[in-house]
Amino acid sequence: MPKLKVDGVEIEVPNGATVLQACELAGKEIPRFCYHERLSIAGNCRMCLVEVKPGPPKPQASCALPAADNQEIRTDSEMVKKAREGVMEFLLINHPLDCPICDQGGECDLQDQSVAYGRGGSRYHENKRAVTDKNMGPLIKTQMTRCIHCTRCVRFSEEVAGVDEIGALYRGESMQITTYLEHAAKHELSANVIDLCPVGALTSRPYAFEARPWELKKTLGIDVSDATGANIRIDARGREVMRVLPRINDDVNEEWLSDKGRYQVDGLTKRRLDRPYLRRDGKLQPASWNEAFAAIASLNPGNSIAAIAGDMVDCETMFAAKQLLGALGSTQLEGRQTGMDYATDSLAAVNFNSTFNGIETADAILIVGSMVRWEAPLVHVRIRKAVKRGAKVFLIGPEWETTCGGEFLGNDRALLGNLPGHVSDAFANAKRPAVILGGAGLGSGGLDAALAFAGSLNLVRDLEDGTKWNGFNVLHMAASRMGGLMLGFAQKGGIADLVAAKPKVVLSLGADEVDYAKFAGSMIVYIGHHGDKGAHAADVILPGAAYTEKAGTYVNTEGRVQFADKAVFAPGDAREDWTILRALADAFGVSVGFDSFDDLRTAMISAVPALGIEGLADYGSVLPSGGGSASGAIAYPIQDFYMTNPIARASAVMQRCSAELLHGEDLAEAAE
Amino acid sequence: MAERSIEPDTPELRARWGQFAWTQGWADKAKAAIARYPEGRQRSAVMALLDYAQRQVGEETNTQGWLPIPVIEFVARELSMPVIRVLEVATFYTMFNLVPVGRYHVQVCGTTPCMLRGSDDIIATCEKRGMHHGHTTKDGLWTFTEVECMGNCASAPMVQINDDNYEDLTPERMDAILDALARGEQPKTGTQEPGRHTVEPAGALSTLTAMVDENHDYRGEWA
Numbered sequence: 001m002p003k004l005k006v007d008g009v010e011i012e013v014p015n016g017a018t019v020l021q022a023c024e025l026a027g028k029e030i031p032r033f034c035y036h037e038r039l040s041i042a043g044n045c046r047m048c049l050v051e052v053k054p055g056p057p058k059p060q061a062s063c064a065l066p067a068a069d070n071q072e073i074r075t076d077s078e079m080v081k082k083a084r085e086g087v088m089e090f091l092l093i094n095h096p097l098d099c100p101i102c103d104q105g106g107e108c109d110l111q112d113q114s115v116a117y118g119r120g121g122s123r124y125h126e127n128k129r130a131v132t133d134k135n136m137g138p139l140i141k142t143q144m145t146r147c148i149h150c151t152r153c154v155r156f157s158e159e160v161a162g163v164d165e166i167g168a169l170y171r172g173e174s175m176q177i178t179t180y181l182e183h184a185a186k187h188e189l190s191a192n193v194i195d196l197c198p199v200g201a202l203t204s205r206p207y208a209f210e211a212r213p214w215e216l217k218k219t220l221g222i223d224v225s226d227a228t229g230a231n232i233r234i235d236a237r238g239r240e241v242m243r244v245l246p247r248i249n250d251d252v253n254e255e256w257l258s259d260k261g262r263y264q265v266d267g268l269t270k271r272r273l274d275r276p277y278l279r280r281d282g283k284l285q286p287a288s289w290n291e292a293f294a295a296i297a298s299l300n301p302g303n304s305i306a307a308i309a310g311d312m313v314d315c316e317t318m319f320a321a322k323q324l325l326g327a328l329g330s331t332q333l334e335g336r337q338t339g340m341d342y343a344t345d346s347l348a349a350v351n352f353n354s355t356f357n358g359i360e361t362a363d364a365i366l367i368v369g370s371m372v373r374w375e376a377p378l379v380h381v382r383i384r385k386a387v388k389r390g391a392k393v394f395l396i397g398p399e400w401e402t403t404c405g406g407e408f409l410g411n412d413r414a415l416l417g418n419l420p421g422h423v424s425d426a427f428a429n430a431k432r433p434a435v436i437l438g439g440a441g442l443g444s445g446g447l448d449a450a451l452a453f454a455g456s457l458n459l460v461r462d463l464e465d466g467t468k469w470n471g472f473n474v475l476h477m478a479a480s481r482m483g484g485l486m487l488g489f490a491q492k493g494g495i496a497d498l499v500a501a502k503p504k505v506v507l508s509l510g511a512d513e514v515d516y517a518k519f520a521g522s523m524i525v526y527i528g529h530h531g532d533k534g535a536h537a538a539d540v541i542l543p544g545a546a547y548t549e550k551a552g553t554y555v556n557t558e559g560r561v562q563f564a565d566k567a568v569f570a571p572g573d574a575r576e577d578w579t580i581l582r583a584l585a586d587a588f589g590v591s592v593g594f595d596s597f598d599d600l601r602t603a604m605i606s607a608v609p610a611l612g613i614e615g616l617a618d619y620g621s622v623l624p625s626g627g628g629s630a631s632g633a634i635a636y637p638i639q640d641f642y643m644t645n646p647i648a649r650a651s652a653v654m655q656r657c658s659a660e661l662l663h664g665e666d667l668a669e670a671a672e
Numbered sequence: 673m674a675e676r677s678i679e680p681d682t683p684e685l686r687a688r689w690g691q692f693a694w695t696q697g698w699a700d701k702a703k704a705a706i707a708r709y710p711e712g713r714q715r716s717a718v719m720a721l722l723d724y725a726q727r728q729v730g731e732e733t734n735t736q737g738w739l740p741i742p743v744i745e746f747v748a749r750e751l752s753m754p755v756i757r758v759l760e761v762a763t764f765y766t767m768f769n770l771v772p773v774g775r776y777h778v779q780v781c782g783t784t785p786c787m788l789r790g791s792d793d794i795i796a797t798c799e800k801r802g803m804h805h806g807h808t809t810k811d812g813l814w815t816f817t818e819v820e821c822m823g824n825c826a827s828a829p830m831v832q833i834n835d836d837n838y839e840d841l842t843p844e845r846m847d848a849i850l851d852a853l854a855r856g857e858q859p860k861t862g863t864q865e866p867g868r869h870t871v872e873p874a875g876a877l878s879t880l881t882a883m884v885d886e887n888h889d890y891r892g893e894w895a
Contacts, residue, residue: 164754164757167756167759169678169759171763171764180754180756181681
């Protein structure tokens with residue numbers, strides 16, 4: 001624990017801290033461009049110069065200088081001021097100063113820091129360097145003349161994403177940042193380099209010239225494109241969501257966001273259901289709310305009603321549906337749209353128990369039936385970190401490019417009970433072994449076999465340092481899954497139970513992956529926001545709100561309860577889902593016991609108290625013993641990363657990503 | 673600094689170089705280069721392999737050699753490293769040619785000491801033969817670039833042609849060298865000054881004269 005002085009104030013800093021970190025601990029702001037907490041240290045922008053004694057009589061780059069005992073650091077001396085001004089002047093020599101036409105304007109590190117630390121004006125009269133723009137795909141817009149060569153994007157793609165595709169070519173003044181032969185950046189986190197770029201060199205292509213940061217209303221939300229529950233900030237102008245940015249949450253998404261979570265939002269304005277529809281003469285025709293409600297109520301279903309929750313609904317909507325069905329005397333609730341029927345008696349058995357932070361520390365990981373890169377890109381980042389720390393990774397399932405090594409053992413669920421010797425040895429010797437069971441691994445007895453595996457290897461254990469370790473993880477893909485399971489949206493036989501019950505009315509809460517052909521005899525009431533598969537099958541469409549248009553509670557795959565706020569209003573006649581269900585209760589003539597959103601939330605929390613507390617829900621650490629054996633080949637459920645939900649399917653950006661990045665269509669650059 | 677660019681990745685380029693593989697001689701050298709580094713650090717051999725690849729391309733094309741994109745990809749495969757990392761190295765060092773060059777790559781030093789000693793005349797001599805900056809002559813014999821200091825200031829002006837340096841040049845001596853190379857002969861490398869061997873003082877010693885015969889401690893004489 002070195003003791004040192006920053007601007008005359010003595011502080012003690014942790015071992016291994018850099019001078020920059022010491023200054024921050026002392027409350028001093030150090031300007032920087034290349035340094036980033038989550039990336040390796042490059043030390044090439046030179047903006048973080050400070051004066052350090054003892055040492056050479058010149059300013060030193062604080063980001064790459066270890067803090068040591070008895071250092072005297074000055075961040076406020078004349079030398080430091082002059083050094084910062086000098087560096088800033090050099091950085092601006094080849095920077096175009098086109099802030100008025102630059103999308104980074106208003107949220108630009110270079111802009112801010114040149115105001116705070118730069119000289120008033122330029123003394124440079126020579127010609128400036130110009131660099132040709134590079135193609136980096138449909139998400140990243142480049143304006144490479146603005147680049148100051150901090151190499152954050154290079155380090156991100158190598159260290160975090162694990163895909164070496166961005167590099168710095170040539171050298172000195174000719175240095176250029178580019179992808180290899182200007183191929184598009186092709187991984188699921190590629191757009192994070194836009195946030196990392198401290199200048200306007202890499203900006204968002206879909207958001208280009210759309211809005212200025214100060215025009216936007218910022219709302220805190222939760223991403224629903226996968227079950228990670230990434231924390232997001234929804235930036236809206238008027239009634240339109242302009243963009244989504246990640247928020248920092250070290251427990252969940254660190255500060256990254258998947259490309260889908262970030263760029264599906266343009267789908268929120270397309271293919272929207274903005275008025276009720278009723279199927280008349282086999283055709284869906286516009287109707288009024290009253291006509292729609294009357295049509296449903298006239299069926300008088302009694303307790304012959306079922307509800308299917310979609311992948312993106314919030315807990316409040318599901319609870320409201322549960323109350324409505326309860327008032328009618330039905331418990332036909334299901335959320336696993338594709339027909340999975342794993343046991344849900346113990347939620348610990350279907351939870352990501354290690355937590356995302358915990359999985360980083362695992363030393364042996366067995367991934368069963370999960371293409372983690374597509375199913376939860378942010379979890380994949382954590383697994384990569386574990387591998388960097390020395391974890392061994394084994395996978396069961398069809399091969400995919402892991403970016404972090406790992407050994408594919410085969411494609412058969414039966415392997416779970418019959419692992420090759422070296423894998424068993426690795427797990428027997430591991431201190432913190434973990435298994436990750438994906439959607440494709442859960443079915444066909446996979447969960448029971450995995451639980452038996454967990455039991456035999458003692459995955460739940462007390463560690464030597466006294467902490468508890470639970471290495472049994474299920475990685476879901478639907479943002480609503482854990483919340484739905486907590487609210488009881490699961491039947492013993494899965495959705496087949498609902499089919500067998502032949503309900504008169506099926507309430508579909510944005511469920512678009514269900515095979516509605518099996519419900520041929522039922523009236524399908526679709527409460528959702530997009531005209532997608534569910535709406536096509538529906539007999540009545542009641543337009544609801546998307547995740548940006550309602551406040552809600554979400555539970556991610558590790559059982560973390562998180563709250564989201566409402567950013568914008570739903571379009572047209574669309575209403576927040578709970579109000580629709582409340583009005584439906586009136587149509588049926590039953591009471592659901594809530595009249596306002598607060599009532600609803602209070603009722604939900606009293607029914608399931610864990611949903612009222614932000615943070616990890618406690619499911620206990622006792623796993624069922626499982627048993628039996630699984631068999632059959634594993635096939636991953638996601639065929640197309642960019643097309644997994646109705647919002648993404650409606651999004652032009654996601655469609656372009658899918659066509660260009662996954663299906664190799666050459667949409668090429670428009671001549672711009 | 674010379675402006676550099678990568679030869680565009682065309683189907684023709686792929687057709688010509690897509691099948692690139694080591695010849696036996698270079699394969700042995702590459703193996704030896706990789707073996708110099710500990711297990712897991714093979715990619716440290718990237719510069720050696722790029723050099724060998726460039727030389728093999730040179731042998732195949734009867735030029736100094738260069739690095740087409742498919743050859744860079746081949747080196748990346750040899751070392752199991754991402755292509756972009758190899759490309760970064762290849763573009764960083766000016767010794768790697770990124771575009772086709774001629775039989776002889778004439779690199780004239782134009783930095784201050786050489787310039788003071790007449791490198792402008794050497795450049796003029798080259799230009800008289802139709803060479804001009806950054807280009808290859810039509811006959812494919814010469815590629816001409818002006819470069820920065822090569823560290824031969826004591827025998828300036830100098831020129832590097834492929835692997836050899838020629839120093840103490842005058843326009844006449846430069847002409848003689850280029851003529852000899854064009855005829856396929858190998859001119860004397862190093863200094864062209866008659867009687868000079870390396871970079872020993874031309875003529876009598878002008879400094880440190882007391883050191884000629886024995887070690888001499890000058891420190892007492894510092895003013």
